[in-house]
Amino acid sequence: MSAAEEVVAEGHEAVEAVPKRAMTLGTGTSLVVLAALLIVPMFVKNFIIFQMTMLLIYGLAVLALNILTGGSGQFSLGQSAFYAVGAYTSAVLMEHANINYALTIPISAAVCFAFGYLFGKPALRLSGVYLALATFALATAMPQLLKLNFLEHWTGGVQGLVVTKPDAPFGLPMSQDMWLYYFTLIVTVAIYIFSVNLLRSRSGRAFMAIRDNEIAASSMGVNVALYKTLAFGVSAGITGVAGSLGAIAVQFVAPDSYTITLAISLFLGMVVGGVGWLPGSFIGAAFIIFVPNMAESISKGLSGAVFGVLLFLVIYLVPHGARQVAILGQQLVGKLRKN
Amino acid sequence: MAAVRSQVAPLWAALVLCTAMSSEALAQKKYDSGASDTEIKIGNIMPYSGPASAYAAIGKTEEAYFNKVNAEGGINGRKIKFISYDDGYSPPKTVEQARKLVESDNVLLIFGSLGTSTNGAIRKYMNEKKVPQLFVASGASKWNDPKQYPWTMGWQPSYVSEARIYAKYIMKEKPDAKIGVLYQNDDFGKDYLKGLKEGLGPKTSMIVLEEAYDSSEPTIDERVVKLKASGADVFISITSPKFAAQGIKKAAEINWHPMQIISNVSASVSGVLEPAGIEISQGILSATYTKDGSDPQWNGDDGMKKFYNFLAQYQPKADKLDAGVVFGYAAAQTMVKVLQMCGDDLTRENVMKQAASLKDFAPDTLLPGIKINTAPDDFAPIEQLQMMRFKGKRWELFGDIISSEMSQ
Numbered sequence: 001m002s003a004a005e006e007v008v009a010e011g012h013e014a015v016e017a018v019p020k021r022a023m024t025l026g027t028g029t030s031l032v033v034l035a036a037l038l039i040v041p042m043f044v045k046n047f048i049i050f051q052m053t054m055l056l057i058y059g060l061a062v063l064a065l066n067i068l069t070g071g072s073g074q075f076s077l078g079q080s081a082f083y084a085v086g087a088y089t090s091a092v093l094m095e096h097a098n099i100n101y102a103l104t105i106p107i108s109a110a111v112c113f114a115f116g117y118l119f120g121k122p123a124l125r126l127s128g129v130y131l132a133l134a135t136f137a138l139a140t141a142m143p144q145l146l147k148l149n150f151l152e153h154w155t156g157g158v159q160g161l162v163v164t165k166p167d168a169p170f171g172l173p174m175s176q177d178m179w180l181y182y183f184t185l186i187v188t189v190a191i192y193i194f195s196v197n198l199l200r201s202r203s204g205r206a207f208m209a210i211r212d213n214e215i216a217a218s219s220m221g222v223n224v225a226l227y228k229t230l231a232f233g234v235s236a237g238i239t240g241v242a243g244s245l246g247a248i249a250v251q252f253v254a255p256d257s258y259t260i261t262l263a264i265s266l267f268l269g270m271v272v273g274g275v276g277w278l279p280g281s282f283i284g285a286a287f288i289i290f291v292p293n294m295a296e297s298i299s300k301g302l303s304g305a306v307f308g309v310l311l312f313l314v315i316y317l318v319p320h321g322a323r324q325v326a327i328l329g330q331q332l333v334g335k336l337r338k339n
Numbered sequence: 340m341a342a343v344r345s346q347v348a349p350l351w352a353a354l355v356l357c358t359a360m361s362s363e364a365l366a367q368k369k370y371d372s373g374a375s376d377t378e379i380k381i382g383n384i385m386p387y388s389g390p391a392s393a394y395a396a397i398g399k400t401e402e403a404y405f406n407k408v409n410a411e412g413g414i415n416g417r418k419i420k421f422i423s424y425d426d427g428y429s430p431p432k433t434v435e436q437a438r439k440l441v442e443s444d445n446v447l448l449i450f451g452s453l454g455t456s457t458n459g460a461i462r463k464y465m466n467e468k469k470v471p472q473l474f475v476a477s478g479a480s481k482w483n484d485p486k487q488y489p490w491t492m493g494w495q496p497s498y499v500s501e502a503r504i505y506a507k508y509i510m511k512e513k514p515d516a517k518i519g520v521l522y523q524n525d526d527f528g529k530d531y532l533k534g535l536k537e538g539l540g541p542k543t544s545m546i547v548l549e550e551a552y553d554s555s556e557p558t559i560d561e562r563v564v565k566l567k568a569s570g571a572d573v574f575i576s577i578t579s580p581k582f583a584a585q586g587i588k589k590a591a592e593i594n595w596h597p598m599q600i601i602s603n604v605s606a607s608v609s610g611v612l613e614p615a616g617i618e619i620s621q622g623i624l625s626a627t628y629t630k631d632g633s634d635p636q637w638n639g640d641d642g643m644k645k646f647y648n649f650l651a652q653y654q655p656k657a658d659k660l661d662a663g664v665v666f667g668y669a670a671a672q673t674m675v676k677v678l679q680m681c682g683d684d685l686t687r688e689n690v691m692k693q694a695a696s697l698k699d700f701a702p703d704t705l706l707p708g709i710k711i712n713t714a715p716d717d718f719a720p721i722e723q724l725q726m727m728r729f730k731g732k733r734w735e736l737f738g739d740i741i742s743s744e745m746s747q
Contacts, residue, residue: 047442054435144555147525158525159481160430160456162463250431252460257430261389296387296425301395303425304388 025279025326033279037185046177050249053181055289056188057246059282062269063195064238070276071199072231073211075128078119078135079266081142082112082236084258086243088146091161091253092154101166101248105187108244109237116236120229139263143255160254163247184245191238195278198234207231272314274323283322287314367683373447374685379678380420381405382440384452389427394453396657397476398423400667401451403654404675410653414678417685422446430460437461441470448473448690450674451494451667455479455526458491466490471690473677474670474720478604480530483719485695490687492694492718494670496628498527498602499534500743502577504626504724505600506538507741509545509573513598517547519571521562521586523578524551531577531602534743547571554579563589573598580605584615591619600624603724609660612729625734626724626741628709629666632659634733642703669702673711673720676700708740 025033041049065079089111090104099107119138126134146155155161168179198204206227209217218224247253265288273284295306318324373380385398405419413419422444424436433452440446448471452458455477465472466488474494475482478501482493509516520535522528528551536543548569550562559582566574567590574597576586583605590599603626605611612620630637637643646668650657657664678685680693697720700711711720723742727734 045442047438050438051435054431144553147553158456160459162459246431250434250460251463252430252434254430254456254460256428256456257460259429261427261429292425300387300423300425 030279034189041178041181046175049175049177049181051289053177053184053249054246055282055285056181056184057242057249058266058269058285058289060188060191060242060245061239061266062273062284062288063192063278063281064235064242065266065270066273066276066278066281067195067199067207067238068231068235069270070278071204071211072207072228074123074228074231075132076135076232076235077132077260077263077267078138078142079235079239080258080260080263081135081138082116082239083243083246083262083266084142084146084253084255085115086112086240087247087253087258088155088161088243089240090244091163091247094163094248095161096154102183105241105244108240112240112243113233113237115240117229117233119236120232123232124225124228136260136263139260143259146255146258156254158255160252160257163251163253165248165251180249184249187241187245191241192278195238199278203227203230268311272311272321274321274326277321277323277326280322280326369684369686369689371447371686371688372445374417377417378420379414379417379685380422380444380446381674382437382444382446382449383421383423384426384433384436384440384449384457385423386428386453386457387425389429391428391454394476394663396661396663397451397453397667397670400654400657400664401671401674403657404649404668404671407649407653408675414675415682419675419678426454426457428454428457430457433457433460434464437464441465441468447471447685448687450474451476451670453477458482462488462491469687471687471694473690473694474673476666476670478530479526480534480719483717485716485718490691492691492713492720494673494720495666496721496724496743497534497719498530499537500719500722501603501626501724502531502534503538503743504726504741505575505624506535507743508624508726508738509598510539510542513573516545516573516598517569517571518545518573518575519548519550519566519569519597520546520575521550521552521559521566521578521582523582524553527579527604528577535575538743552578552582554582559585560589563595564593567593567595571597573600575600576605577602578605580607580611584611587612587615587620587623591616598624603627606727606734607662608729608733617732620729623729624726625729626726627734627736628706628721628724629662629669630704630706631734632661632665632704640707642701645703665704669704672702672704673697673700706736706740 041052061079061083065076068074068076086108089108090101093099093104093107094101123131123134147157165176166180167176168174172179199207206217206222209220209222210224210227214224269284269288270281272287273280291310292303292307295310296303298306383398383401385395386392387395387398402421402423405421408414409418422440424439426433426436437449440449449465450473452472453476458475458477462472469490472491474492476494478495478498480497480499482491483497509518520532522532532549539545548566548571550566552559552562563586574590576583576599578586583601587599601623606625606627630640630643649668650659676697677690677694681689695713695715695718697711697713701709706725709721709723713720722744723740725736725740726738727736
């Protein structure tokens with residue numbers, strides 16, 4: 001078992017027993033978090049709303065990776081490529097074909113699902129670090145592919161494309177940022193519920209069986225090839241939706257936005273949030289958005305080093321990420337109640 | 340009720356009078372957010388990390404320069420607060436940082452943010468918010484578009500300007516030249532090519548071959564061979580440093596000795612000419628607009644004396660060889676000049692108005708004779724360069740300052 005596989009395999013002894021709880025938060029906690037997400041934007045500045053929107057968007061992208069890695073046990077360093085495809089699909093459709101932004105999102109999801117599914121086919125033969133490398137290649141190639149000459153008419157080449165930010169519909173008295181936040185929140189909640197149900201379903205159990213032991217899974221009658229590519233497709237589709245929302249929120253797409261650094265950030269977010277624990281995705285996203293800013297405020301010249309130290313601390317102290325903290329918290333609450 | 344109302348009425352009158360008086364008193368001093376009696380907040384975005392972090396020297400020098408201005412009493416008694424954030428050269432991060440500066444730190448303007456696609460990402464936002472995006476540190480020509488983007492202005496000579504100057508030089512020195520162009524297939528290369536053709540005007544047919552390469556190619560050797568085969572006797576290499584060095588090397592290898600011009604981007608002695616070979620680089624041409632901080636010919640120059648004193652006092656760790664230091668100093672000086680011209684009217688509108696009325700301003704570290712001029716329809720501050728030739732181990736300036744404007 002490689003070191004990478006251990007990260008996934010460790011710590012879900014509980015998964016088999018109560019898969020539902022190990023994957024998600026309790027209903028009460030979920031509702032509290034949702035209420036907070038609904039109410040907070042009404043009291044903060046537009047800039048904070050924008051940051052919260054980005055948090056949800058990166059959270060979605062991390063969630064997608066979590067389904068792939070935490071669910072089916074496959075690795076990907078190529079999520080930035082799917083994110084880019086989603087972003088460009090929306091940007092090109094909105095700016096060149098004048099299609100409504102909301103309609104571009106399912107289109108992005110479909111395009112990215114197909115892309116991920118097709119990429120998953122040849123990647124089937126690879127596992128562990130080799131798969132990680134193949135997806136890494138995809139991530140490195142993507143910014144250059146976007147600069148290709150014959151695509152330039154649509155993609156705008158190196159200059160990128162400027163995307164128009166949508167106004168709130170039906171004359172709602174809301175700023176563009178706030179509307180986009182609530183729009184993103186609706187999409188995020190829908191995808192979150194879909195993901196939780198997916199992992200609880202037959203397909204989800206098949207993913208996890210493959211993750212835990214591929215041979216055992218196939219001898220139980222799980223179509224390993226189908227489910228592995230399916231996991232890739234679903235993950236890519238969700239990442240594509242995140243990319244679309246990201247393009248609309250940032251109002252700009254350019255090849256430089258979707259480099260390997262993004263893919264690594266998403267991977268990092270997943271590990272910090274806890275591999276295989278879906279709510280952790282959003283905590284991981286908060287880590288990749290806010291911790292670099294914190295590091296910068298500590299030392300400008302050494303922001304990278306400070307970030308490294310913080311990351312090291314997280315991995316050293318809580319190797320299973322936010323999930324471990326949540327479990328500790330739960331145990332503590334349990335003890336207090338008993339007393 | 341009536342009694343109450345009659346009591347309130349004089350109060351209202353007094354209040355109205357008060358506000359009228361105070362607004363009169365404030366008439367000479369006008370502020371937008373980010374400016375006050377004591378402070379002017381300036382935002383900046385730099386790649387302190389990531390692939391372009393070599394340019395961070397620009398931001399550090401600018402900060403040091405503003406420290407100097409503050410130590411000497413500030414601008415009309417107001418201290419500059421320079422807030423500089425890192426975007427790692429990633430456009431989405433630039434958007435986040437720009438919004439943080441405008442909406443959270445409430446800066447008066449954003450000055451000298453670096454990069455073409457990074458600035459492209461925030462241009463629309465800045466113009467919608469009507470916040471000045473001044474002296475963008477990028478050579479793209481698109482920053483000079485006052486009609487569509489009245490809140491965005493460039494600073495350095497654009498690639499188009501530089502290429503026009505090469506065209507002027509060639510037409511004067513070698514009117515029957517056959518020009519072979521090697522260019523990088525992106526906005527940088529295409530801007531140059533556009534400028535070159537504009538400069539040549541009706542004589543565009545002098546270009547015998549345009550050869551594009553992609554920055555992902557490992558080598559451009561074949562393309563150089565092709566250019567030689569085309570019979571060109573002028574070789575214009577619009578390339579980034581690595582490819583510029585390859586081009587010089589390959590041309591020498593195949594015994595091709597045309598008049599060679601390399602872009603200012605790749606005019607670094609230690610980064611390009613030394614790796615290519617000092618011997619074979621003799622006689623190569625380029626153009627510049629700043630003084631070289633390591634060139635002893637400027638030791639007696641008043642402007643450079645001020646610059647060296649500044650470095651010694653405020654930024655002792657800076658590398659004089661780094662072109663970013665000279666650049667940051669001159670850009671910060673231009674910014675300070677604009678703020679001085681604003682006087683007590685520190686509104687965003689007036690900042691843009693003053694930035695668009697710079698007349699013959701000469702920062703210390705620009706070549707003698709190069710002057711910054713702007714107008715409401717001209718958002719390209721620096722449009723002059725001087726030709727230089729590589730001789731011995733350094734660049735030697737020659738000829739007059741050339742303006743890239745088409746009329747001259």
